[in-house]
Amino acid sequence: MTEATGATARFALDGELDLEASLRLLPLGPLDPTFAREAGGLWLATHTPEGPATLRLRVGDGALLARAWGPGAEWALRETPAFAGLGWSPPPLPEGASRPARVEALLARAPGLRPMRVFSVVDLAVRVVLQQRVTFADASSAWRGLVRRHGAPAPGPPRRIPAGLRLSPSARTLARLRYFDLHPLGVERRRAETLRQLTRRARRVEECRALPLAEAKARLRRLPGLGPWSVEMIAALGLGDADAVPLGDYHLPHLVGWALAGEARADDARMIQLLAPWAGQRFRVLRVLEAAHEGPPRRGPRMPRMHWTRR
Numbered sequence: 195m196t197e198a199t200g201a202t203a204r205f206a207l208d209g210e211l212d213l214e215a216s217l218r219l220l221p222l223g224p225l226d227p228t229f230a231r232e233a234g235g236l237w238l239a240t241h242t243p244e245g246p247a248t249l250r251l252r253v254g255d256g257a258l259l260a261r262a263w264g265p266g267a268e269w270a271l272r273e274t275p276a277f278a279g280l281g282w283s284p285p286p287l288p289e290g291a292s293r294p295a296r297v298e299a300l301l302a303r304a305p306g307l308r309p310m311r312v313f314s315v316v317d318l319a320v321r322v323v324l325q326q327r328v329t330f331a332d333a334s335s336a337w338r339g340l341v342r343r344h345g346a347p348a349p350g351p352p353r354r355i356p357a358g359l360r361l362s363p364s365a366r367t368l369a370r371l372r373y374f375d376l377h378p379l380g381v382e383r384r385r386a387e388t389l390r391q392l393t394r395r396a397r398r399v400e401e402c403r404a405l406p407l408a409e410a411k412a413r414l415r416r417l418p419g420l421g422p423w424s425v426e427m428i429a430a431l432g433l434g435d436a437d438a439v440p441l442g443d444y445h446l447p448h449l450v451g452w453a454l455a456g457e458a459r460a461d462d463a464r465m466i467q468l469l470a471p472w473a474g475q476r477f478r479v480l481r482v483l484e485a486a487h488e489g490p491p492r493r494g495p496r497m498p499r500m501h502w503t504r505r
Contacts, residue, residue, distance in 0.1 A: 200248075200263040200350065203271045207256055208280055212306030215485070216279060219431055220312070222321045223334030227341045228348075230356035235259075239348035239361040240313040242266030242273075243400070246361050247313070248348040251278070264349030270313055279308025282434070284475055291471035294454060300482040307478060312432035315403050316365050316396050322427045323388050323419065324381065332380055339379035344371065365396035388419025402428075407435055430477045438477040439469060445489065446480060453488035 213236060221229040230237040235252025245265025251274070252259050258278055262270045275281060287293070312318045324340075325333040344363040348355050363371075368389060376386040392399060395417060402410035410433055414425045423442040430438035440446060441462045451460025454468040469476045483489075 200261045200354075201267045201271055202262075203260045203274065205258040205260070205275050205278075205280060207253070207258060209283075210306035211253055211258060211278060211280070211308060212304065213251060213253055213258075213278070215304060215307045215481075216310060218485075219481070220310070220318070222324070222337040223330070225334065225338060227338060227345070227358060227360040228317075228362050230359050232356075237348075237356050237359055239359055240266075240270065241317060241361070241364060242269045242313055244269040246346070246349050248350040248355055248359065249274070249313075263351070263355070273311070273313060276311040276434075277313060279310050279434070282308050282436075284436070284478070287475065288471060288473050293471045297454065297472075297479060297483070300486055301475075301478065304478075304482050304485075307481060309430070309434045309436045309477070310432065311403060311434045314400065315428065315432055316393065316399050317362050318432040319392055319399060319414075319420075319424075319428055320362070320368065320389060322424050322431075323385055323392065325427075326385055326388070326419075326424060328380075336376075336380040340376075340381075343379070344368070365393040369393040369396070384419070391418045392420070402433065407433060411435075436476075436478050437474050439466060439480070449483055449489040450480070452490035453483045458490040 217236065228239050232252075234254065235250065237248065237250050239246065239248050241247075243266070247262050247264040247266035247270040249267075249270050250261045258274070258280065260271055260274045262268075320340075321333075321337060324336050341360050341362050344367055345360045348359040348361050371386075371390070373383050373386045376389070377383075381389070398413065399417070402413055405413065407429065411425050411429050414420050414428060415422075420428075421442065423440045426435075426438040426440040429435035430440070447460040447462055447465040448458065450465045450468050451457035457464070460468070469479060472479045
């Protein structure tokens with residue numbers, strides 16, 4: 195590998211792979227500085243156990259094509275198949291359950307939607323914590339500010355890497371930040387403390403990537419500030435859990451109630467009940483319903499954004 199050309203790899207596909215759909219929820223908003231899109235593929239900057247890496251992925255000629263730069267390039271390429279969900283196949287659904295044809299059609303149109311194992315669980319967990327109890331716009335704004343102020347340029351030759359692509363702050367950097375460093379970015383004390391506790395346990399968090407799913411989720415639940423919603427989102431978006439159901443979400447129960455039963459309002463218990471026919475693939479169902487905008491009509495104003503004094 196040279197710094198200019200990077201390391202390359204080619205992975206034969208074992209079925210359809212829709213990179214855009216599979217990775218759509220991983221960036222924290224369309225302006226996430228750690229991701230860049232291009233026709234037929236994407237770029238991302240990530241931490242790895244061997245150092246930072248920049249990765250370019252695209253699908254073509256029946257294969258997933260990858261090129262990586264930086265100290266963690268070789269490690270990132272080795273883990274790319276797991277990141278893209280290669281080798282995964284949908285588990286069988288419960289027999290005898292009635293499933294609406296409309297939802298089955300949505301799933302049938304998304305055969306390339308795969309669960310992933312992210313390169314850095316800490317990077318993902320920070321994104322999830324920033325989304326706790328705030329609007330998505332507030333969370334994405336805080337993430338952009340954090341990356342731009344405390345991150346670093348993506349590794350690789352500047353003439354090859356998309357302009358503005360950046361690496362998120364390392365766990366060590368985040369653990370040193372104090373509350374008054376984060377408040378101007380729109381992070382209140384509760385989430386700031388959760389980030390501090392999370393990043394101080396970064397090694398234990400990263401180990402979750404290689405643990406059995408049940409054990410990984412149990413470890414995450416023991417971390418201060420990570421409740422059921424956060425743990426399930428981390429498992430769904432980064433640990434390959436196609437069956438995760440994030441409880442305590444403001445929108446998901448209403449989405450499921452409306453799409454599966456025509457009910458404009460539902461709670462977590464009702465959501466679990468309605469999703470039972472898809473046990474083993476419940477998060478995939480949530481994803482295709484959300485992508486199809488199957489939620490109920492709005493009956494009130496949107497959740498207000500937070501107002502912060504910035505310096």
